[in-house]
Amino acid sequence: xxxxxxxxxxxxxxxxxxxxxxxxxxxxxxxxxxxxxxxxxxxxxxxxxxxxxxxxxxxxxxxxxxxxxxxxxxxxxxxxxxxxxxxxxxxxxxxxxxxxxxxxxxxxxxxxxxxxxxxxxxxxxxxxxxxxxxxxxxxxxxxxxxxxxxxxxxxxxxxxxxxxxxxxxxxxxxxxxxxxxxxxxxxxxxxxxxxxxxxxxxxxxxxxxxxxxxxxxxxxxxxxxxxxxxxxxxxxxxxxxxxxxxxxxxxxxxxxxxxxxxxxxxxxxxxxxxxxxxxxxxxxxxxxxxxxxxxxxxxxxxxxxxxxxxxxxxxxxxxxxxxxxxxxxxxxxxxxxxxxx
Amino acid sequence: xxxxxxxxxxxxxxxxxxxxxxxxxxxxxxxxxxxxxxxxxxxxxxxxxxxxxxxxxxxxxxxxxxxxxxxxxxxxxxxxxxxxxxxxxxxxxxxxxxxxxxxxxxxxxxxxxxxxxxxxxxxxxxxxxxxxxxxxxxxxxxxxxxxxxxxxxxxxxxxxxxxxxxxxxxxxxxxxxxxxxxxxxxxxxxxxxxxxxxxxxxxxxxxxxxxxxxxxxxxxxxxxxxxxxxxxxxxxxxxxxxxxxxxxxxxxxxxxxxxxxxxxxxxxxxxxxxxxxxxxxxxxxxxxxxxxxxxxxxxxxxxxxx
Numbered sequence: 140x141x142x143x144x145x146x147x148x149x150x151x152x153x154x155x156x157x158x159x160x161x162x163x164x165x166x167x168x169x170x171x172x173x174x175x176x177x178x179x180x181x182x183x184x185x186x187x188x189x190x191x192x193x194x195x196x197x198x199x200x201x202x203x204x205x206x207x208x209x210x211x212x213x214x215x216x217x218x219x220x221x222x223x224x225x226x227x228x229x230x231x232x233x234x235x236x237x238x239x240x241x242x243x244x245x246x247x248x249x250x251x252x253x254x255x256x257x258x259x260x261x262x263x264x265x266x267x268x269x270x271x272x273x274x275x276x277x278x279x280x281x282x283x284x285x286x287x288x289x290x291x292x293x294x295x296x297x298x299x300x301x302x303x304x305x306x307x308x309x310x311x312x313x314x315x316x317x318x319x320x321x322x323x324x325x326x327x328x329x330x331x332x333x334x335x336x337x338x339x340x341x342x343x344x345x346x347x348x349x350x351x352x353x354x355x356x357x358x359x360x361x362x363x364x365x366x367x368x369x370x371x372x373x374x375x376x377x378x379x380x381x382x383x384x385x386x387x388x389x390x391x392x393x394x395x396x397x398x399x400x401x402x403x404x405x406x407x408x409x410x411x412x413x414x415x416x417x418x419x420x421x422x423x424x425x426x427x428x429x430x431x432x433x434x435x436x437x438x439x440x441x442x443x444x445x446x447x448x449x450x451x452x453x454x455x456x457x458x459x460x461x462x463x464x465x466x467x468x469x470x471x472x473x474x475x476x477x478x479x480x
Numbered sequence: 481x482x483x484x485x486x487x488x489x490x491x492x493x494x495x496x497x498x499x500x501x502x503x504x505x506x507x508x509x510x511x512x513x514x515x516x517x518x519x520x521x522x523x524x525x526x527x528x529x530x531x532x533x534x535x536x537x538x539x540x541x542x543x544x545x546x547x548x549x550x551x552x553x554x555x556x557x558x559x560x561x562x563x564x565x566x567x568x569x570x571x572x573x574x575x576x577x578x579x580x581x582x583x584x585x586x587x588x589x590x591x592x593x594x595x596x597x598x599x600x601x602x603x604x605x606x607x608x609x610x611x612x613x614x615x616x617x618x619x620x621x622x623x624x625x626x627x628x629x630x631x632x633x634x635x636x637x638x639x640x641x642x643x644x645x646x647x648x649x650x651x652x653x654x655x656x657x658x659x660x661x662x663x664x665x666x667x668x669x670x671x672x673x674x675x676x677x678x679x680x681x682x683x684x685x686x687x688x689x690x691x692x693x694x695x696x697x698x699x700x701x702x703x704x705x706x707x708x709x710x711x712x713x714x715x716x717x718x719x720x721x722x723x724x725x726x727x728x729x730x731x732x733x734x735x736x737x738x739x740x741x742x743x744x745x746x747x748x749x750x751x752x753x754x755x756x757x758x759x760x761x762x763x764x765x766x767x768x769x770x771x772x773x774x775x776x777x778x779x780x781x782x783x784x785x786x
Contacts, residue, residue: 310724436626
């Protein structure tokens with residue numbers, strides 16, 4: 140994009156103005172797309188791989204659909220998450236004899252429509268998942284880059300910090316922090332990020348350490364790139380494959396963590412709604428109306444399962460060794476996919 | 481060796497100190513719990529007096545300093561919810577129940593995951609293996625609280641399988657299964673892939689060529705080597721169970737342990753009790769972490785602790 144900015148100021152006449160625009164556009168396209176043939180080959184490989192992995196394909200389609208539903212929740216959901224009153228409470232879902240189609244999954248004790256609450260809950264849960272992965276991932280990767288590239292004392296201090304935090308795994312601490320700071324979406328995001336950035340830092344540091352000695356990094360240093368440039372434009376792109384798999388796995392973990400906190404009544408609070416909170420609201424009616432627990436539980440399980448499938452597909456996609464292993468496994472049918480963890 | 485142990489102990493102290501500071505600062509940041517402790521009818525002076533008594537009128541640093549001073553004498557303050565009881569003795573009263581649950585659950589996870597993982601690894605790709613892999617994937621994706629509720633629903637009521645209530649040990653069955661299942665899902669996959677690798681090694685082939693019985697190869701030779709990755713992950717599961725998962729299981733099954741105590745303490749804003757619970761859990765976590773390292777060395781003599 141910097142190519143666009145460095146071009147000379149407005150052209151004198153109409154013709155040059157247009158060609159100038161064209162030139163700038165091709166320039167920008169090249170800058171964005173890089174080497175088109177390799178790009179095309181890579182994307183072709185990506186889709187080929189996706190099509191050959193039926194589970195991965197199904198999981199991706201499922202997740203895309205879920206994300207779309209979450210984004211367009213106000214359009215998709217038949218009612219608002221807290222719309223309704225006691226006069227419409229306890230309506231049965233459609234499969235019961237007295238159920239109606241106006242409330243497909245029925246309503247809860249408050250008269251809120253179950254399906255709408257699930258859709259809005261999905262929205263909050265996914266939002267928290269994405270936000271935590273973004274915040275924790277950015278911070279963790281930065282710390283990892285710093286630690287791995289600087290080495291020495293910085294490395295020792297940062298990794299000491301990571302070790303201390305890793306040694307005490309989060310749920311109890313997260314529970315206390317969120318409960319005391321108050322269970323808003325923002326605190327949940329902050330606390331879960333605080334509890335989860337260490338994995339990224341460790342992985343990034345490991346990759347940076349092995350890349351630092353490679354010729355292309357040394358070459359960049361020799362021709363006088365500043366450390367920032369070496370790290371951001373030469374080292375960082377090589378982290379994409381391992382980081383994206385990790386991020387997807389972490390996303391699944393965050394979904395479960397948020398749901399657990401909200402289920403205990405210490406995470407997301409009314410009037411906001413998340414999948415865990417929907418399950419929490421159903422706790423008191425476990426024996427009289429188990430669907431209040433079972434429906435959100437199944438939705439959450441399906442979500443996490445599919446995220447895991449996508450993660451395993453990504454790992455195969457990015458890791459030639461893993462791909463070879465799977466190929467060998469298919470040829471001899473000695474191991475099944477997903478078994479390499 | 482001694483130096484290694486000293487290093488680990490130092491790191492353990494850092495963990496305990498770090499966790500304590502974080503909890504201390506956070507609880508003090510949000511304001512004092514005096515309004516939670518006293519009834520609505522309490523006068524302003526009474527509130528002010530309690531505030532001074534509990535030290536909430538001083539700066540966080542000065543409060544922390546006196547907390548450390550008392551902690552050296554194993555005095556962690558009095559609980560504000562369980563009136564006039566030292567927090568340590570409250571925690572002490574609830575701790576055995578949690579240890580009982582975690583011990584039962586993790587023992588179950590240990591036995592079942594080794595058995596299932598080995599079973600799956602004996603004939604990889606065959607139907608038993610496939611079923612186990614699918615089950616474990618499903619188990620990994622299921623949130624623990626959902627699992628607990630389903631177990632509660634379908635075992636206690638629908639099928640009337642388990643009698644709840646007092647009993648010598650039967651009350652332990654459901655909560656420990658709930659605690660163990662996700663761990664079994666993860667651990668059995670570790671055992672499975674480690675065992676598949678081991679059973680394909682040269683020494684196993686050599687042993688079989690010599691005519692050693694198959695069960696002996698599997699259980700005595702291969703399993704011991706497969707235990708190396710298992711130990712680390714089992715320790716990790718144990719820590720997870722102690723410092724988190726029990727909270728969920730105890731909450732659903734109404735188990736009178738540390739997890740439920742933590743939730744009570746949080747809801748009642750009993751800062752001193754929260755502090756002590758976290759401290760005790762942190763000490764246990766540190767001890768387990770160090771123990772794992774030593775067990776690791778015992779399982780794999782090639783590992784040098786340095």
